[in-house]
Amino acid sequence: MKSIQELQDITRRVRVNLLRSIHTAGGGHTGGSLSSVDILTTLFFRTMRYSPLEKLPDRDRFILSKGHSAEGFYAVLAEAGFIPLEELWNYGTFGAMLYGHPTPKVPGVEVPTGALGHGLSIGVGMAIAAQRDQLPSRVFVLMGDGEQAEGSVWEAAMSASHYRLGNLVGIIDHNKLQISGTVDDVMTISSLRDRWSSFGWRVFEVDGNNMEQLVELFDALPTDGDTPIMVVAHTVKGKGVSFIENNPSWHHKVPSAEELQRALEELGYQTAEVNQ
Amino acid sequence: MSAQSGLSCRHAFTRTLAEIAATDPLVYAVTSDARGSVTLGDFARDYPGQFVETGIAEQNATGIAAGLALSGKNVFLCGPACFYSARAVEQVKNDIAYANANVTVLGVSGGVSYGALGSTHHSLHDIGLYRAVPNLAVVLPADYEETVAATRALAAHHGPAYVRMGRGAVPDVYEPGTCRFELGKANVLAEGNECAILACGEALSHAVGAARLLEEQGVSCSVVDVHSVKPLDRETILDVCAGARVVLTVEEHSVYGGLGGAVAELLATNRPMPMAIIGFPDEFMPAGDSSELFDFVGIRADKIAENAMRLLESVSAHGARR
Numbered sequence: 282m283k284s285i286q287e288l289q290d291i292t293r294r295v296r297v298n299l300l301r302s303i304h305t306a307g308g309g310h311t312g313g314s315l316s317s318v319d320i321l322t323t324l325f326f327r328t329m330r331y332s333p334l335e336k337l338p339d340r341d342r343f344i345l346s347k348g349h350s351a352e353g354f355y356a357v358l359a360e361a362g363f364i365p366l367e368e369l370w371n372y373g374t375f376g377a378m379l380y381g382h383p384t385p386k387v388p389g390v391e392v393p394t395g396a397l398g399h400g401l402s403i404g405v406g407m408a409i410a411a412q413r414d415q416l417p418s419r420v421f422v423l424m425g426d427g428e429q430a431e432g433s434v435w436e437a438a439m440s441a442s443h444y445r446l447g448n449l450v451g452i453i454d455h456n457k458l459q460i461s462g463t464v465d466d467v468m469t470i471s472s473l474r475d476r477w478s479s480f481g482w483r484v485f486e487v488d489g490n491n492m493e494q495l496v497e498l499f500d501a502l503p504t505d506g507d508t509p510i511m512v513v514a515h516t517v518k519g520k521g522v523s524f525i526e527n528n529p530s531w532h533h534k535v536p537s538a539e540e541l542q543r544a545l546e547e548l549g550y551q552t553a554e555v556n557q
Numbered sequence: 558m559s560a561q562s563g564l565s566c567r568h569a570f571t572r573t574l575a576e577i578a579a580t581d582p583l584v585y586a587v588t589s590d591a592r593g594s595v596t597l598g599d600f601a602r603d604y605p606g607q608f609v610e611t612g613i614a615e616q617n618a619t620g621i622a623a624g625l626a627l628s629g630k631n632v633f634l635c636g637p638a639c640f641y642s643a644r645a646v647e648q649v650k651n652d653i654a655y656a657n658a659n660v661t662v663l664g665v666s667g668g669v670s671y672g673a674l675g676s677t678h679h680s681l682h683d684i685g686l687y688r689a690v691p692n693l694a695v696v697l698p699a700d701y702e703e704t705v706a707a708t709r710a711l712a713a714h715h716g717p718a719y720v721r722m723g724r725g726a727v728p729d730v731y732e733p734g735t736c737r738f739e740l741g742k743a744n745v746l747a748e749g750n751e752c753a754i755l756a757c758g759e760a761l762s763h764a765v766g767a768a769r770l771l772e773e774q775g776v777s778c779s780v781v782d783v784h785s786v787k788p789l790d791r792e793t794i795l796d797v798c799a800g801a802r803v804v805l806t807v808e809e810h811s812v813y814g815g816l817g818g819a820v821a822e823l824l825a826t827n828r829p830m831p832m833a834i835i836g837f838p839d840e841f842m843p844a845g846d847s848s849e850l851f852d853f854v855g856i857r858a859d860k861i862a863e864n865a866m867r868l869l870e871s872v873s874a875h876g877a878r879r
Contacts, residue, residue, distance in 0.1 A: 443612075
């Protein structure tokens with residue numbers, strides 16, 4: 282099990298690699314990828330049971346329902362040994378393994394996502410299968426906060442508590458921004474705690490960019506209950522790079538060479554070091 | 558009427574699925590408050606561990622079906638065709654077809670089965686829609702026997718499929734035990750050298766009736782059951798059409814994009830020949846039961862036969878090539 286310091290080191294590398302892949306490809310979702318890095322790192326390097334080498338039937342499953350944050354996910358999959366790091370530099374090129382949204386062509390990706398509001402329903406199906414087969418698998422579904430406006434999310438919410446899916450963990454990357462502005466300006470979703478509680482979920486809130494808090498919460502999440510769990514992770518869109526943080530224009534803006542250089546320096550990397 | 562005691566294709570499907578589920582615990586049925594209209598009540602009672610109810614939530618049902626399938630289940634997602642070919646389309650495309658999830662989407666009461674309930678409940682666009690989605694088979698069984706055979710074949714098939722059937726009992730095309738069903742392989746029911754009639758689903762019995770009338774008038778007909786509109790049996794269709802002067806397609810679907818569209822694409826690029834597409838016009842339908850609506854648009858043996866005669870006469874008048 283990785284220590285908090287080790288996890289923080291991973292998040293730094295993941296941020297650097299996702300920025301480099303977006304810069305190289307000339308496209309990607311910079312802000313939302315950066316906000317979710319600490320959550321993904323906690324899941325893949327501390328919480329989840331899986332093997333990057335084979336799809337074990339009783340593995341834990343992860344679904345990136347906010348599929349547009351693919352670059353952060355890919356950088357984590359590379360770090361976890363599912364895909365070679367070099368694939369990140371082919372991201373989005375003709376015939377590449379890595380598309381702008383995850384597909385099962387990529388080892389570690391369970392299901393294609395990208396159209397919002399799909400992941401939780403698929404997670405409910407996987408959780409029902411594990412429950413009926415009496416497998417220890419847990420299912421983790423990471424959603425966006427803007428995604429909460431999709432009606433299908435709430436269909437899935439109802440069914441998860443109906444089927445008492447204690448093996449299902451939803452996480453909302455609550456960075457408060459979406460492509461058109463602040464989430465609450467676009468469509469009010471506050472309060473997420475009340476909304477999910479009223480649908481029969483057990484809700485936790487956490488600073489989703491604070492590794493100590495994330496580790497403490499995910500280490501303690503109940504694994505044997507009969508109530509689905511929702512983690513509202515308060516995050517900063519663009520977390521880790523000062524000029525990207527909390528700026529909606531970075532939803533899918535691509536860092537220039539100069540911006541990339543500044544970002545890497547803020548993350549404590551020299552160019553030569555990154556290229557190793 | 559049906560030799561199977563007037564039972565519908567829905568009954569054929571659910572009876573067969575229950576037989577398969579009895580020995581295969583991986584077989585699951587998922588539905589969205591449609592166990593009555595699908596006739597899944599007995600399945601839900603007898604196999605509760607292999608049954609998932611989602612309430613009136615077709616998008617969620619489709620995602621759940623995909624999640625079950627991606628966890629190793631052999632899933633039949635069942636409900637009215639009008640909803641599974643409209644509201645849940647994005648989930649069918651992404652979560653099932655793109656994900657290559659082993660789900661058969663079973664649309665019941667398809668076409669104009671719901672009759673006077675109106676166009677909210679009609680699905681006359683589903684073949685055209687779903688045959689344009691990659692990695693998704695599109696199947697329309699014609700009667701009780703073929704539904705039994707198709708259900709068995711699809712349970713053994715690993716991959717996404719959309720199956721559409723109607724609501725009421727339909728006349729038997731196949732005698733008990735005589736229907737061979739192979740996905741993507743059309744069944745040639747009759748061979749002739751003047752008129753080829755290709756049909757699918759419940760329209761097939763009308764095509765068979767039309768061929769009988771035409772034979773009585775001395776017109777030699779082929780009849781092909783194109784139960785798999787996708788994958789389309791190009792070889793059989795081209796072979797049958799090569800032996801005919803004209804071709805007609807008959808289907809309970811819009812004249813745009815369905816079986817007629819598929820055959821027209823095939824013939825136009827391989828063997829252009831005089832053709833008529835018989836189906837539903839590009840209009841919302843008046844009130845009426847399904848047989849009245851079939852009559853209204855000309856899916857009836859005598860009207861299909863008249864259509865064929867007109868096409869043959871125009872070909873003779875214009876001296877089209879044999």
